[in-house]
Amino acid sequence: xxxxxxxxxxxxxxxxxxxxxxxxxxxxxxxxxxxxxxxxxxxxxxxxxxxxxxxxxxxxxxxxxxxxxxxxxxxxxxxxxxxxxxxxxxxxxxxxxxxxxxxxxxxxxxxxxxxxxxxxxxxxxxxxxxxxxxxxxxxxxxxxxxxxxxxxxxxxxxxxxxxxxxxxxxxxxxxxxxxxxxxxxxxxxxxxxxxxxxxxxxxxxxxxxxxxxxxxxxxxxxx
Amino acid sequence: xxxxxxxxxxxxxxxxxxxxxxxxxxxxxxxxxxxxxxxxxxxxxxxxxxxxxxxxxxxxxxxxxxxxxxxxxxxxxxxxxxxxxxxxxxxxxxxxxxxxxxxxxxxxxxxxxxxxxxxxxxxxxxxxxxxxxxxxxxxxxxxxxxxxxxxxxxxxxxxxxxxxxxxxxxxxxxxxxxxxxxxxxxxx
Numbered sequence: 004x005x006x007x008x009x010x011x012x013x014x015x016x017x018x019x020x021x022x023x024x025x026x027x028x029x030x031x032x033x034x035x036x037x038x039x040x041x042x043x044x045x046x047x048x049x050x051x052x053x054x055x056x057x058x059x060x061x062x063x064x065x066x067x068x069x070x071x072x073x074x075x076x077x078x079x080x081x082x083x084x085x086x087x088x089x090x091x092x093x094x095x096x097x098x099x100x101x102x103x104x105x106x107x108x109x110x111x112x113x114x115x116x117x118x119x120x121x122x123x124x125x126x127x128x129x130x131x132x133x134x135x136x137x138x139x140x141x142x143x144x145x146x147x148x149x150x151x152x153x154x155x156x157x158x159x160x161x162x163x164x165x166x167x168x169x170x171x172x173x174x175x176x177x178x179x180x181x182x183x184x185x186x187x188x189x190x191x192x193x194x195x196x197x198x199x200x201x202x203x204x205x206x207x208x209x210x211x212x213x214x215x216x217x218x219x220x221x222x223x224x225x226x
Numbered sequence: 227x228x229x230x231x232x233x234x235x236x237x238x239x240x241x242x243x244x245x246x247x248x249x250x251x252x253x254x255x256x257x258x259x260x261x262x263x264x265x266x267x268x269x270x271x272x273x274x275x276x277x278x279x280x281x282x283x284x285x286x287x288x289x290x291x292x293x294x295x296x297x298x299x300x301x302x303x304x305x306x307x308x309x310x311x312x313x314x315x316x317x318x319x320x321x322x323x324x325x326x327x328x329x330x331x332x333x334x335x336x337x338x339x340x341x342x343x344x345x346x347x348x349x350x351x352x353x354x355x356x357x358x359x360x361x362x363x364x365x366x367x368x369x370x371x372x373x374x375x376x377x378x379x380x381x382x383x384x385x386x387x388x389x390x391x392x393x394x395x396x397x398x399x400x401x402x403x404x405x406x407x408x409x410x411x412x413x414x
Contacts, residue, residue, distance in 0.1 A: 015271075016270045017272075020271075049268065075322045076321050076324060076383075077378040077379050077382060078312050078313070078318075079312075080269065080318075081269070081318040081322050084313070084315040085315040087310060112339070115378065116378055116381075116382065118374065119371065119374065122310075122312070123312050123371070124310075125311075126310040126311045126367070127310045129365075130310070193337050196337075196338075199339075200333060200334055204331045204332060207277065207330050211330070216279075219280045219329070219330060219331070220344065222297070222344060223279075223282045224281070224297055224345075226298070
């Protein structure tokens with residue numbers, strides 16, 4: 004078997020995060036299948052805890068690279084875009100033919116809200132001559148909140164099954180099957196958005212109260 | 227009309243000068259921010275602005291200057307090179323922090339979940355979002371990704387929007403006319 008080396012870029016701005024949970028689940032599946040995986044935190048490069056030179060070397064030594072990132076205002080966080088820009092500026096044609104995929108996660112259930120993460124990753128792959136292997140979008144992801152996927156019963160199993168299929172595809176140099184996205188998408192009828200927002204808002208109100216916030220509608224920058 | 231310009235271009239360029247000139251000719255007032263020269267720290271998703279100090283960032287940087295200008299404006303003009311079918315990091319550092327303008331609560335509007343604006347208490351759109359993407363001979367696929375991103379931004383922040391894509395290599399007079407036409411269309 005041709006052992007693949009897969010580099011997982013955790014695009015979260017936080018160390019304990021849903022993106023890291025997803026990256027860890029991917030790493031476990033990849034290793035169970037007899038391949039190698041390594042997780043790195045993009046924020047460490049932005050914060051100068053490590054160098055772009057080292058990241059370039061890690062990419063050079065990998066067969067497949069995956070961006071696993073949260074959705075900030077519909078796309079990748081600033082630091083992730085900064086990092087991709089740095090990589091493109093310094094790209095000298097050495098990554099041609101490597102595979103690149105992305106996993107987007109965010110709070111909103113509608114996957115279109117997070118689509119730009121996959122689009123951005125695809126265009127980055129094109130600009131660095133990597134093969135775009137597609138991606139997956141996970142909505143309603145904050146419920147995971149850094150906890151292991153196994154803790155989430157049926158939903159957790161369903162997500163892990165989807166990830167298993169995605170890993171199988173990428174290690175075989177195939178584009179992640181669109182049927183896997185269908186299995187991961189929680190189809191909430193729009194009419195249920197009203198009770199959903201009601202319950203999420205109740206939870207927010209509870210947290211605000213716990214934090215001693217008396218005016219959640221305050222306007223600190225109004226003059 | 228008060229306009230805020232968020233300039234995400236890396237260096238001084240003809241497009242920002244033309245944009246300012248066109249706005250001045252229309253007798254509109256504007257506040258201009260060259261994002262490259264501003265200290266804007268990345269959003270760390272710490273949650274403080276949502277549920278601890280609502281509407282306020284825990285990290286002290288130049289973002290309050292932008293937010294203060296935006297809450298008094300009717301339109302924001304965002305200028306950015308198209309980068310991977312989206313915003314350049316210079317603009318994105320500010321866009322990530324526009325969440326300071328939103329309420330931590332969700333509402334359903336036009337069949338989508340969104341965060342209502344903290345400062346638009348009359349239920350109207352906070353401001354018009356006019357985004358100018360500067361293409362460097364980008365593919366149609368990247369341009370379409372860019373347009374789609376603006377649509378999603380506008381939906382989640384409950385804004386009206388207009389996207390204009392210009393080619394950097396085009397004659398500056400042609401770009402000026404494109405900006406004039408677009409501004410006429412979005413006059414609020």
